[in-house]
Amino acid sequence: MGIKSEPVTINVGPQHPSTHGVFRMRVTFDGERVLDVEPVFGYLHRGTEKLAEERNYTQIVTLTDRLDYTAAMSNNLAYVRAVEQLAGIQVPERAMYLRVIAAELQRIASHLIFVGFFLQELGAFGTPLMYSFRERERILDLFEMMCGARITLSYMRPGGVFQDTPEDYWPALNTFLTEIPHYLDEYENLVLDNEILLARTKNIGVLSHEIAVNSSISGPILRASGVKWDLRKANPYEVYDRVKFDIPTGSIGDNYDRFVVRIMEMRESIKIIEQCVQQIEKGEVRSKVPLIIRAPIGDAYSRIEAPKGELGFYLVSDGSIAPYRCKIRSPSFINLTILHDILVGGNLADLIVSFGSIDVNMGEVDR
Amino acid sequence: MKKLCETKILEVKVNYKVTTAIAGDYVAKSINERIDCRAIFWNSTEVWVQNTDWIKIAQLLKDSPDLDFNYLSAITAVDYVEYFEVIYHLISFQFNQSAILKLRIFDRENPSVSSVTSIWQGADLQEREIWDLMGIRFDNHYNLKRILLWEEFPGHPLRKDFLR
Numbered sequence: 001m002g003i004k005s006e007p008v009t010i011n012v013g014p015q016h017p018s019t020h021g022v023f024r025m026r027v028t029f030d031g032e033r034v035l036d037v038e039p040v041f042g043y044l045h046r047g048t049e050k051l052a053e054e055r056n057y058t059q060i061v062t063l064t065d066r067l068d069y070t071a072a073m074s075n076n077l078a079y080v081r082a083v084e085q086l087a088g089i090q091v092p093e094r095a096m097y098l099r100v101i102a103a104e105l106q107r108i109a110s111h112l113i114f115v116g117f118f119l120q121e122l123g124a125f126g127t128p129l130m131y132s133f134r135e136r137e138r139i140l141d142l143f144e145m146m147c148g149a150r151i152t153l154s155y156m157r158p159g160g161v162f163q164d165t166p167e168d169y170w171p172a173l174n175t176f177l178t179e180i181p182h183y184l185d186e187y188e189n190l191v192l193d194n195e196i197l198l199a200r201t202k203n204i205g206v207l208s209h210e211i212a213v214n215s216s217i218s219g220p221i222l223r224a225s226g227v228k229w230d231l232r233k234a235n236p237y238e239v240y241d242r243v244k245f246d247i248p249t250g251s252i253g254d255n256y257d258r259f260v261v262r263i264m265e266m267r268e269s270i271k272i273i274e275q276c277v278q279q280i281e282k283g284e285v286r287s288k289v290p291l292i293i294r295a296p297i298g299d300a301y302s303r304i305e306a307p308k309g310e311l312g313f314y315l316v317s318d319g320s321i322a323p324y325r326c327k328i329r330s331p332s333f334i335n336l337t338i339l340h341d342i343l344v345g346g347n348l349a350d351l352i353v354s355f356g357s358i359d360v361n362m363g364e365v366d367r
Numbered sequence: 368m369k370k371l372c373e374t375k376i377l378e379v380k381v382n383y384k385v386t387t388a389i390a391g392d393y394v395a396k397s398i399n400e401r402i403d404c405r406a407i408f409w410n411s412t413e414v415w416v417q418n419t420d421w422i423k424i425a426q427l428l429k430d431s432p433d434l435d436f437n438y439l440s441a442i443t444a445v446d447y448v449e450y451f452e453v454i455y456h457l458i459s460f461q462f463n464q465s466a467i468l469k470l471r472i473f474d475r476e477n478p479s480v481s482s483v484t485s486i487w488q489g490a491d492l493q494e495r496e497i498w499d500l501m502g503i504r505f506d507n508h509y510n511l512k513r514i515l516l517w518e519e520f521p522g523h524p525l526r527k528d529f530l531r
Contacts, residue, residue, distance in 0.1 A: 036434070042515035050524055214458065216439050216489020226459070234463055301456060301467070303440070311391035314443045314454070325525075329456075337491050364517060 007035055012351070014043050020117070021362025025339075027351065034351060037343045039336055044366035052326035057083050057158060057202065057293040060326065065152040067330060068364040069151060070113050073106035073143075074306035076156040082302035082313035083158040087295040090287050092220075095160035096238045097280040101173075101239075102146065102155060103304075104269040104276075108180070109139040110307035111220075111262045118259060119191060121356040122200050128191070129148050130148045135183050138176055145169045158293060160286030170277070177274055192260070201255035207344040207355035208253060215337040219309025221358060224261045225253030231305040243275040258357040291320050308359055328367055332360040390434075390464045397434060398424055413467040421470055422481040428457060428466070429486050435459045436466060439487035442494065444501040446527045451478050451503055472503065482508035500525040 013024035028036040048067065054061045064075040077099055086093060091099075116132030132163035140150040146169065147155040147162055155162050191197050207217075212225040222229055230247045232240040248264035250257025295317035303312035309331025316325040335358050342354050395409035404420035416424050429438040436457040443454040455468040472478040482505035483490045494505040495514040502523030505511055513520065522529050 042517070045515045047524060131468055163388060212490070213437055214488045215491075216493075217489065229460055261382075302443070306448045310440065310443055312456070314441065314456075318446055325443075327441070327443040331445075334489060334495075 005030065014040075020356070020360055021365075023360070023362055023365070024204060025351075025355070027343075031347060032347050032349075034346050034348065037340055037351075039339050041336075041362065042366055044362045046367065048367045049326055049328060052323060055296065056321045057087075057323065058291060060323070061154050061157065062102050062152070065154055066363060067152060067328065067367060068110075068308065068311075068332065068361045069288045070304065070361055071106050071110040071307045072151065072153040073102045073155060074153065074304065074311060077103050077238075078302060078304045078306060078311040080156045080158050081304060082300050082315045083293065083295070085302050086298065086300035086315050086317055087158065087217045087293055089159045089289055089293075091160055091238075092287055094164075094280060094283040095287075096195060097276050098146075098161050098165065098285060099156060100238050100240065100243075100275050101276050101280075102143070102161075104272050105139050106143060107269045107307045108266050109136045112139075114262055115187065115259070118353075118356050118359075119197075121352050122197060124191075127272060128187075131183075131187070131190075135180060142169065142173060142176065145172065145278040157286060157289070159289035160284070162286075164285045173273075173277065177270060177277070181267070184263065187263065188275050192263075200350070201259060201357075203252070203254050204350050205255045205258075205346065205357060206253055207338055207342050211338065211341050212253065215333050215341070216244060217309070217338055218296065218308070218331050218335070219288075219305070220261045220265060220311070221253075221258055221335055221338075223247060224250035224257035226251055231310060235303075239266050239276065239279075239305060240272075242279065243272050245271050255354060255357045258359075262359075286298075294319065294321055295323075303329070306331055308361065308364070309335060330364040330367060332358075332362075332364040333367075336360060336365065388457075390466050394434065394466045394468075395426065398427065401431070402425050402427055406465065413469055415422060415469045415471065418470050418472055418480055422483065422486075424468070425455075425481075425483045428468075435461045437461070439483070439489045440465070442490060442497060444497045444503055444525075446501060446525065447471070448527055451475075451501065453480055453497070453503065475505070477505040478502065479506055481506050482511075484508055499523070 007028050007030050009028045010028055014022040024040040026038040026336055027034055047062050052063055061076055064079045065072040067075045112132040112135055116129035119128035119342050144150050145151055146165055147153050207224040207225050211229050212222050226249055228247050228249050245268045246295050250261050297317055297319045299316045301314045312329035313325040315323045318324040374461055391409050391412045394404040395414045398406045402423055404423055406414050408415045428434050436459045438458040440456040440458050444454045451472040453470045457466045482494055494508055497503050498511055499513040499515050500523055513527050
């Protein structure tokens with residue numbers, strides 16, 4: 001007589017330490033194996049798109065900080081670029097360099113959070129997180145010098161940035177740039193040859209490039225699947241056409257590739273910042289833009305490569321001081337499309353690891 | 368630095384021109400010539416098409432080897448009070464070009480448009496979001512449920528007449 005088995009449905013989240021916020025999955029298991037997964041979200045929905053319709057163009061910058069709260073600079077950049085495109089605002093050269101430096105620092109900070117939490121989900125409890133937060137702290141200190149804030153930065157404005165950097169910023173940045181490669185070496189030595197890490201990530205959660213492209217995946221996940229698509233190269237904005245950098249790609253798109261691509265991207269970001277520091281010249285950091293911007297009637301869509309993928313803002317203006325419609329194309333939200341593809345067929349133990357490898361941020365998913 | 372992961376030859380072709388080309392005119396021409404649908408109006412960046420033809424046009428855009436729009440970047444819905452506009456931002460990785468397709472829906476009571484989830488899987492969550500917040504129904508979507516708000520939520524908050 002065989003043993004009778006029945007599928008079991010288990011709730012993961014919304015209050016779960018590994019769900020990066022308030023995310024809930026309804027997972028159906030057959031023993032250890034995942035049969036079906038249904039994401040449930042919206043617990044952090046604040047109606048950002050609706051709120052934006054009631055505020056003027058400059059005020060919305062503060063709303064964008066709260067989308068992906070681990071990458072506020074990138075959100076600012078994507079938004080102000082959309083406004084500039086809509087209203088035809090020019091940006092001074094120095095401001096463009098400051099923006100790129102800030103955005104790349106933010107990319108490192110965001111990927112550091114990923115590295116720490118990903119290893120934590122693999123079971124290396126606490127230690128990697130402390131390591132990665134040690135470096136992230138230094139980036140936050142640099143941000144504090146730039147704009148006085150650490151998380152909700154609001155550094156960028158339509159037409160430039162909020163203020164020029166103080167004198168002691170540049171020595172601090174240089175020290176950081178000389179030290180961070182050693183920290184990254186340290187991570188790589190600690191984890192990349194680790195037997196446990198390889199066993200837990202290699203060939204798990206494989207995402208083929210066909211599914212990745214067809215599911216509108218963007219950012220490091222797309223590149224981990226072997227698609228060399230990066231908006232910084234494909235459609236260079238700000239000063240990305242003046243700096244040299246490579247686009248790291250993975251080969252098969254498993255959890256290991258998604259992890260390694262991000263570590264390699266941090267090194268590329270360091271390269272970009274170093275070149276920007278050499279090229280930047282003195283000058284204005286903000287063009288003459290009225291405080292209350294009245295954009296001409298029309299629409300504009302602007303996309304940038306945020307740490308988690310393609311972040312786009314679609315703005316519609318009716319000629320008033322507030323946008324008629326402000327749509328946010330958030331990478332984390334759309335990256336969740338592949339949740340079913342990478343989790344189903346896997347094991348219970350890999351569920352959280354594979355989910356963590358997408359690197360979603362619930363502030364951005366729920367908006 | 369040691370080489371961490373090997374890059375294989377890619378099946379997905381990616382082309383890096385300096386900037387993304389915009390293919391409004393060419394897309395409109397292709398639609399008018401190749402299938403029995405017509406682009407209503409177009410300029411160099413955007414193409415307006417008939418609501419009822421959309422699924423055929425989407426199939427054409429993805430399957431034609433010289434257009435090859437394999438990536439659906441974003442779907443947006445805007446409430447212009449007299450009508451709804453649904454906007455599709457498409458990218459072709461191979462040619463590094465983008466296209467913006469727009470549909471107008473004049474039915475305010477029961478607006479609907481064909482779902483493109485069968486063509487681009489990436490439309491799945493975005494269409495659910497639009498149904499949730501804007502109240503536009505996507506026909507043939509396999510799982511059209513509310514996504515950010517709960518099922519009992521009254522109305523669709525991104526509409527301009529919500530709570531007015």
